[in-house]
Amino acid sequence: MFRKTMLIAAMGAASFGAYAENVPINGEVQSRCVISTDTPGVYGNPNAYTLTTAPADGGVKPIVRFDVTLADAYYATITAPDSFSSSPSLPDVVTWTGDTAVSAVSDAANMGSYETGKIEYGYTDKYDLTATGSTWFTTSSVATMGGSKAFPGGSYTALVVAECIAQ
Secondary structure, three states: OOHHHHHHHHHHHOOOOOOOOOOOOOOOOOOOOEEEEOOEEEEEEEOOOOEOOHHHHEEEEEEEEEEOOOOOOOEEEEEEOOOOEEEOOOOOOOOEEEEEEEEEEEEEHOOOOOOOHHHHHOEEEEEEEEEEEEEEEEEEEEEEEEOOOOOOOOHHHHHOOOEEOOO
């Protein structure tokens, strides 16, 4: 009798399957690193086959500002252009050069080593943002048309990519 009761109880339990519920936990994280365009760049055209952001050639170097409110939590990567995002049809290959440098800081004592400590790879410069405050980065860009051919008339746009990446 006891075995029969156990068997009936086990069969009854098996027919009622388990039930589970997934309960979400949501959250919103606000970055403590904000990127702003301080000065948009402009290409000067000192000769027919060169576009440059050099002020001496009629250009304007773009300046981007990073505002950090949490030290040692982020690093900045800034990549100079290596292509046009929009341009007229080009008659030849364009050769690119570019570099980024710290142009100003809000805390010279704690941010003074940013430029000397940067890591460069290709057109990208990486900076460890070790202090709170603001840092301004200036990027230079030069595009040279291959074969000393002239750039066609029209509008040209190239993009500096600035990222704040959590460590």
